[in-house]
Amino acid sequence: MAPDLWSLYALMLKSRLFEEAIAKLWHDGLISGEMHLGTGEEAIIAAVVAQLREGDAMALDHRGTAALLMRGIDPVPILRELLGHPDGLCGGMGGHMHLFSKEHLAASSGIVGAGGPAAAGFALAAQYLRPGAVAVAFFGEGAMNQGMLMESMSLSSVWNLPVLFVCKDDDWAITTQSAKVTGGNLNERARGLGVPAVEADGLDASAMWEAAQGAIERARSGQGPTFLHARCVHLEGHFLGFQLIRIVRDPIREMAEIAVPLTKSFLRPGGAALRERMAGLKTVIAAVLSTVRDPRRDRTKDPLPRARAALQSDPARLQDLEDKLEKEISNLLASALLEVVS
Amino acid sequence: MRTMHFAQAVDDALAQAMADDPRIVLFGEDVPLLRRDLLVRFGPKRVRGTPISESAFLGAGVATAMAGLRPVVEMYMVDFLGVCMDALLNHAAKLEAFSGGKWTAPLVVRAPCGGGYGDGGQHEQSLWGWLAHIPGLTVLVPSTPADAGSLMLAALQHDGPVVFLEHKLLSETWLEFLGSGARRTVQFDVPAEGAKSTVPEKWKPLSIGKAVLRRAGDDVTIVSVGVGVHRALEVAHAVEAEGISAAVLDLRTISPLDKTALCEAVAHTGRLLVVDEDYEGFGLSGELAAVALEAGIPLKYARVCTQTTIPYGRDREDQTLPNVKRIHAAIEQLVGDKRK
Numbered sequence: 081m082a083p084d085l086w087s088l089y090a091l092m093l094k095s096r097l098f099e100e101a102i103a104k105l106w107h108d109g110l111i112s113g114e115m116h117l118g119t120g121e122e123a124i125i126a127a128v129v130a131q132l133r134e135g136d137a138m139a140l141d142h143r144g145t146a147a148l149l150m151r152g153i154d155p156v157p158i159l160r161e162l163l164g165h166p167d168g169l170c171g172g173m174g175g176h177m178h179l180f181s182k183e184h185l186a187a188s189s190g191i192v193g194a195g196g197p198a199a200a201g202f203a204l205a206a207q208y209l210r211p212g213a214v215a216v217a218f219f220g221e222g223a224m225n226q227g228m229l230m231e232s233m234s235l236s237s238v239w240n241l242p243v244l245f246v247c248k249d250d251d252w253a254i255t256t257q258s259a260k261v262t263g264g265n266l267n268e269r270a271r272g273l274g275v276p277a278v279e280a281d282g283l284d285a286s287a288m289w290e291a292a293q294g295a296i297e298r299a300r301s302g303q304g305p306t307f308l309h310a311r312c313v314h315l316e317g318h319f320l321g322f323q324l325i326r327i328v329r330d331p332i333r334e335m336a337e338i339a340v341p342l343t344k345s346f347l348r349p350g351g352a353a354l355r356e357r358m359a360g361l362k363t364v365i366a367a368v369l370s371t372v373r374d375p376r377r378d379r380t381k382d383p384l385p386r387a388r389a390a391l392q393s394d395p396a397r398l399q400d401l402e403d404k405l406e407k408e409i410s411n412l413l414a415s416a417l418l419e420v421v422s
Numbered sequence: 423m424r425t426m427h428f429a430q431a432v433d434d435a436l437a438q439a440m441a442d443d444p445r446i447v448l449f450g451e452d453v454p455l456l457r458r459d460l461l462v463r464f465g466p467k468r469v470r471g472t473p474i475s476e477s478a479f480l481g482a483g484v485a486t487a488m489a490g491l492r493p494v495v496e497m498y499m500v501d502f503l504g505v506c507m508d509a510l511l512n513h514a515a516k517l518e519a520f521s522g523g524k525w526t527a528p529l530v531v532r533a534p535c536g537g538g539y540g541d542g543g544q545h546e547q548s549l550w551g552w553l554a555h556i557p558g559l560t561v562l563v564p565s566t567p568a569d570a571g572s573l574m575l576a577a578l579q580h581d582g583p584v585v586f587l588e589h590k591l592l593s594e595t596w597l598e599f600l601g602s603g604a605r606r607t608v609q610f611d612v613p614a615e616g617a618k619s620t621v622p623e624k625w626k627p628l629s630i631g632k633a634v635l636r637r638a639g640d641d642v643t644i645v646s647v648g649v650g651v652h653r654a655l656e657v658a659h660a661v662e663a664e665g666i667s668a669a670v671l672d673l674r675t676i677s678p679l680d681k682t683a684l685c686e687a688v689a690h691t692g693r694l695l696v697v698d699e700d701y702e703g704f705g706l707s708g709e710l711a712a713v714a715l716e717a718g719i720p721l722k723y724a725r726v727c728t729q730t731t732i733p734y735g736r737d738r739e740d741q742t743l744p745n746v747k748r749i750h751a752a753i754e755q756l757v758g759d760k761r762k
Contacts, residue, residue: 112540321603
């Protein structure tokens, strides 16, 4: 079977429009606390979720909105949940990091790496109750350093569990570059735990779909877990209002706030020798510079235009699809907000 | 006197201690960014980032302390101690007893705690009662910048494991990082005195285990910690107009508990109201009643705590966390007999 890029693009665009609307509501102060968007990882999510069927389970991280939307959960209750409304998906009790849908066997967690054990458990239940069903764990590369996730991979291997460990690697663990805090190679690590590793292009929906298909088939047919490693870029950084992204967008204002106390502290008597201080300053400057050169500014790292380009052969159909989705999202926004206001 | 924000005071005291004591090292997730001012003064050998591997770096922190350093291990939030509790529960807290008193682990675990900014029940817990339940752990919950800096210094000089909790509503930096994200469209009910106030020119350690009477009163003693202290003070001031004289005792240290100060304050009024943002059942609020009763103090008792998982929706979150309205109602219930 070949991937249907039209339907993948539809899932991706719907999710993007939905999350852009969420970002607006967050900026307007209607959504409280942190807000982690999945913008930039849509190709990975769509490629996997499009191949799930009834009885399959999803263990989601703190960035699970896109997966739930693509899984077919009504977006209006999701949005109302984010707004903290009592008729939201989880009664306004969970918020975006703690979204659950029992009938879809979808559970989120704001604890990094917690999706590993959850997926292993969902898969174990599937072995007994739903033969042929699979469990997916979505997580970032930062979670790969969490013991419980590595233990879950080993457990899934020895129990031959039908799990897809999907690592959405954007190379940033919150404000830390993962390469600087990660030992070894992630694919080798997975293999070392007894889980075959597959590398796929997280910006290419069709390639992702094919990689996911192989892993899902393996799991469905009782051949055990697969580690699917895909690189992507989080267009909004770790979460909305992310300081490093703010530096990129408004360097004068943000850097002034950082630079003054930083310089004062650097010059303050007592503490390390100049050499050590310089090394510290270099670390901070390097982090800022790598942010300024951040791939988030590079539109070629966005999976949507790439998928769209491949669909240009039928511009009328494309226009039609995009108009339809924009209308759909704007309608659901209207109805979700109306209910909240009234 | 200088004026400082809460987290600024903690960092300032930490910097003073680091300049004096080369054994102090600092590590945790995102520490190079979060503590960049310390990084450029003390260098990357003493201020370092970690992977998202709490079990590894907290567990390593315990042994680092056993082997002669004085580590400050930062947790992103107290809630995440759930991932790595073994290091505290079964190791740091047990070492002194297991070694026959010959070995201790002088580490400080610094973690933001508390709610009131809409982050949901997995990111807004208090958990100080849960931690203080374990013998061998010292648990500090300062409510002002001056106490925060002085208690950090005390924690760094203490010879056993200390959990230092920093309420996010009091900490401008955490509130901006997690709550507002630099938005001007959201507001939080931040107690002004707790978030920014005067601090000493040079930090001196505050004795661990010493409560402070923030306000004297004759009719009811409100005992609290952290943000709850400020909510209690607000209500104590308000009920003055109703002819009710309320004292407010700020514990500052959960464990070891200042039983003397507690018993004196409660004996004076005969009425104890505990305002505790931590969970109500099996925790600090019940412990305070038990201590007073064991001391033979006759008392009337009420408590305003968090009874359930903290809801995400802002309105219900505000109702769930101890708020001024609930504290007010509890006072009226406790002193009702006085009025008759």
